Amino acid sequence: xxxxxxxxxxxxxxxxxxxxxxxxxxxxxxxxxxxxxxxxxxxxxxxxxxxxxxxxxxxxxxxxxxxxxxxxxxxxxxxxxxxxxxxxxxxxxxxxxxxxxxxxxxxxxxxxxxxxxxxxxxxxxxxxxxxxxxxxxxxxxxxxxxxxxxxxxxxxxxxxxxxxxxxxxxxxxxxxxxxxxxxxxxxxxxxxxxxxxxxxxxxxxxxxxxxxxxxxxxxxxxxxxxxxxxxxxxxxxxxxxxxxxxxxxxxxxxxxxxxxxxxxxxxxxxxxxxxxxxxxxxxxxxxxxxxxxxxxxxxxxxxxxxxxxxxxxxxxxxxxxxxxxxxxxxxxxxxxxxxxxxxxxxxxxxxxxxxxxxxxxxxxxxxxxxxxxxxxxxxxxxxxxxxxxxxxxxxxxxxxxxxxx
Amino acid sequence: xxxxxxxxxxxxxxxxxxxxxxxxxxxxxxxxxxxxxxxxxxxxxxxxxxxxxxxxxxxxxxxxxxxxxxxxxxxxxxxxxxxxxxxxxxxxxxxxxxxxxxxxxxxxxxxxxxxxxxxxxxxxxxxxxxxxxxxxxxxxxxxxxxxxxxxxxxxxxxxxxxxxxxxxxxxxxxxxxxxxxxxxxxxxxxxxxxxxxxxxxxxxxxxxxxxxxxxxxxxxxxxxxxxxxxxxxxxxxxxxxxxxxxxxxxxxxxxxxxxxxxxxxxxxxx
Numbered sequence: 001x002x003x004x005x006x007x008x009x010x011x012x013x014x015x016x017x018x019x020x021x022x023x024x025x026x027x028x029x030x031x032x033x034x035x036x037x038x039x040x041x042x043x044x045x046x047x048x049x050x051x052x053x054x055x056x057x058x059x060x061x062x063x064x065x066x067x068x069x070x071x072x073x074x075x076x077x078x079x080x081x082x083x084x085x086x087x088x089x090x091x092x093x094x095x096x097x098x099x100x101x102x103x104x105x106x107x108x109x110x111x112x113x114x115x116x117x118x119x120x121x122x123x124x125x126x127x128x129x130x131x132x133x134x135x136x137x138x139x140x141x142x143x144x145x146x147x148x149x150x151x152x153x154x155x156x157x158x159x160x161x162x163x164x165x166x167x168x169x170x171x172x173x174x175x176x177x178x179x180x181x182x183x184x185x186x187x188x189x190x191x192x193x194x195x196x197x198x199x200x201x202x203x204x205x206x207x208x209x210x211x212x213x214x215x216x217x218x219x220x221x222x223x224x225x226x227x228x229x230x231x232x233x234x235x236x237x238x239x240x241x242x243x244x245x246x247x248x249x250x251x252x253x254x255x256x257x258x259x260x261x262x263x264x265x266x267x268x269x270x271x272x273x274x275x276x277x278x279x280x281x282x283x284x285x286x287x288x289x290x291x292x293x294x295x296x297x298x299x300x301x302x303x304x305x306x307x308x309x310x311x312x313x314x315x316x317x318x319x320x321x322x323x324x325x326x327x328x329x330x331x332x333x334x335x336x337x338x339x340x341x342x343x344x345x346x347x348x349x350x351x352x353x354x355x356x357x358x359x360x361x362x363x364x365x366x367x368x369x370x371x372x373x374x375x376x377x378x379x380x381x382x383x384x385x386x387x388x389x390x391x392x393x394x395x396x397x398x399x400x401x402x403x404x405x
Numbered sequence: 406x407x408x409x410x411x412x413x414x415x416x417x418x419x420x421x422x423x424x425x426x427x428x429x430x431x432x433x434x435x436x437x438x439x440x441x442x443x444x445x446x447x448x449x450x451x452x453x454x455x456x457x458x459x460x461x462x463x464x465x466x467x468x469x470x471x472x473x474x475x476x477x478x479x480x481x482x483x484x485x486x487x488x489x490x491x492x493x494x495x496x497x498x499x500x501x502x503x504x505x506x507x508x509x510x511x512x513x514x515x516x517x518x519x520x521x522x523x524x525x526x527x528x529x530x531x532x533x534x535x536x537x538x539x540x541x542x543x544x545x546x547x548x549x550x551x552x553x554x555x556x557x558x559x560x561x562x563x564x565x566x567x568x569x570x571x572x573x574x575x576x577x578x579x580x581x582x583x584x585x586x587x588x589x590x591x592x593x594x595x596x597x598x599x600x601x602x603x604x605x606x607x608x609x610x611x612x613x614x615x616x617x618x619x620x621x622x623x624x625x626x627x628x629x630x631x632x633x634x635x636x637x638x639x640x641x642x643x644x645x646x647x648x649x650x651x652x653x654x655x656x657x658x659x660x661x662x663x664x665x666x667x668x669x670x671x672x673x674x675x
Contacts, residue, residue: 013539023508023535025464027560027585030567169470175461182463187586189562285509286535287461299482300513302460 006253006329009320014203014290017326019319022202024289027186032289036204038109043211048104055100056215059133062097064088066223066380071350076370079234079377082227083353084220086244086384093356093385094213094244095126095197101212103130106193113188114138116195117181119146119174119240120311120358121153122385123197128162138162141180144172146310153389171304174240174314178288198241199318202289206318213247220380221251228378234259234369237382238361239332240276240312242321244384253329262321263365265307265358266334276305277334278317279325287315292322308337308393309357311385339364341397344387356385357393408501408529409554409577412451413612413633422629423451424669425614426662427505427638428645429472430455430489431481437651438476441658442493446500448659449666452578452614452634454532457486457506464534466589468639471646483510483519487526494527503530503556503577508544516544520551530554530577538570545574554578559605561585561597568608578612578634581605589639592618595627602631622668629672637665 009016014036022032042048056062064085073081086094106114114131116138118124124140131138140157144166147154157164170176178201185194199206199213217235224232235252237245239262252258267275275281278293285294287302295303295315305315324330335343340357343364347355355363359382366381373379387394406414416423426445431438445453458476462469490502504523511519511533523531531548538545538557545555554577562585563571572579581601583593593601598615605613614634619625621640628635641658648654 022537022539024537025534025560026537026558026571027464027562027582029537029539030562030564033567170460179461179463183466183587186464187590189585283513285512286507287509288463289535294509296509296513298513299484300459300510301477302509 006324006327007250009323010203010207014207016320016323019292019322020203020206020290022289023286023291024202025186027189031189032202039105039204039208042105042108048108051104052101055104056097060090060096060100061088062215063219063223066220066227069351072347073370075346075350076367078375079370079373079379080375081366081370082224082378082380083383084216084248084380086216086382087355087359087386091122091126091129092388093122093126094216094247095123096129097215097247098197098209098212098243099126099130099195102193102195103134103136106136106195107134109193111193112136112191114193114195115141115181115184116197117141117174117177118197119177119313120309121146121150121157121389122311124162125153125156125160127195127197128157128160131162132160139184140164141167141177141184143174143177144168146173149393150310150389151392173305173310175302182288198243199246199320200241200288200290200292200316206290206320209243210246210250210320213243214250216244216247216382217249217251220248224378224380231255231258232378232380233257234261234377234379236261236263236362236366236379238263238312238358238384239317239321240265240314240358242318244382246318246320248380248382249330260330261365262330262332263361264332264334265309265312265361266336267306269336270334274306275334276307276312276314278315279321279332280334282315284322290319292316292319308340308397309361311356311358312361333365335361335364341394343367344394353383354387355383356387357390359384407552407554407577408499409452412501413578416451416633420673422632422669422672423614423634424449424625424666425452425454425634425636426450426641427454427456427636428641428658429458429469429476430486431458431476431479432472432642433475433645433651433654434479435481435485435489437655439489439492440655442489444655444659445662446497448662449670450500450662452501452503454503454505454636454638455486455490457483457504457510459507459510462507464587466587466639468589468642468646472642483514487522490528491526501529502527503532504528505532506534508533508536511544516547520547520553524551524553528553530556532556532558532580534558538574541574549574549576556580558582561601572609575609575611578614579605579609580636581613581615583615583617586617588617590618592624595631598628599631622664625665626668626672629669635669
């Protein structure tokens, strides 16, 4: 690997290589340009950064631990596995890292109303949480299918005072929720802040969300240095839109010795038509404001993604991941629904941690790789979220399996 | 002179505004849609916007979202949309056709092949909702090099600082989106449209067509007094949604088109 400036992007037009950009309707262009200017100013303002640090520490509970997963390590019999415990954050996932950053920006810009899309509901919960904390009304767009399978999170959002709008268009999942949020934004241009939950959308969102999430990797570097006195050998994170992965990966992109692996949702398998693996099973295109890899048919129509985990059920991926895939800095693999479920159970039983089904994809890849690696190999898995929200899904899956047996 | 220039020049000489009609290609099916397309000029449409269906029409309201779904379910593709234009041009050489939609299907088709085929079948202009001037190099530049107009959307949020950039490479006409919102949503007041057009005229000599929220002959007539073109889409598309048969869809769309045309033609410009 000769290139060492993988962290340089995006350029002034929001491009990572050929990916990213600002493919939005003219009505929204002045808004995204304004947002980019405001974000640039905020991140150079010590007062903003101080406020951000305060909420990261006292509200989210950062830094969260880098935990040595001793029993999983023993079970695999190879690499030394560490969990970056994002599930211990307030609201139970990495999503709040980004929401705190964006709500502070929204307040700074004088916006009066928050909107967001959500898949599994973790981003919706995190948005509803910061909306409550900062006294802003909040509307969450959520696919009708996702509302059905994530009822606990829907109730949490309601408790926090958010209005939830079910989206029935398309497959009633994350992409349709994002379409509807964009329609809201284009209609309410004066007072509304669109709080995108992942490293996708028009520039500056992919870079901004990554920046707010990059604390994951920065803490990991320091914590592993303190524990082991060196860099990790490998990093593993699950990728839907890819915000927890970008958060963990970004700080290490220019450390050539660190192997980086992103795990896509393979659903029933990437050789079937039921998966959500945009890089492994898609081609480049333009959707939701950015050029990236997309699941689409020969006519350029977006096809339905499938994953057991609602949070990965999206036919696209953040543009920086598309870039890192093309330049081969990050290796992207896929894990099926069944493999993720097996890893979910293993982690529950061995570590006493109930991981989110999204996170279980990263764990499955770790469990696959660790046995083949030497005992001094240091592997960090992003424990991006807790699995409480997935009880219903896991229960019905187990019931179905028992029936079959 | 391009077909769009020709048409707007003729109408200027007549002292009236153009009725610009939008339908989604392939809605409710290929044959009925082609019948509507072929019938529109006789029903008074001066310029036709033909929507290229896309699964994720982020800037469209419910009416056009549903039209898109009907077309896709009936098997419409970008290749079939181009074929429709080819069939239309067999007996119409004068009514300009502007293809309108989102970038991804064109990106997938291949820009070079798309531009060549669009030109060959007789497409006059393009409106691509999610390609702002920042991405001109992708499609606007090659399309214009091939002699296809690239029509820009200007909106209430396009301020005076940004407007020159948006208009710089515009050709054919300028589309003014009169409300911040999705297609088919609320309508703007004539006062708003009037001052917006005044502002646009300070920046461009191109004809200006106004759209979003115009549904009735009366509304069309009011806007026709102010601008060179009046765009009606969702109201026409709703006729297809409400029709019980394909024949009824064809009849109802053309009937509304005639009524709108009367409104526009009755409103001579001051």
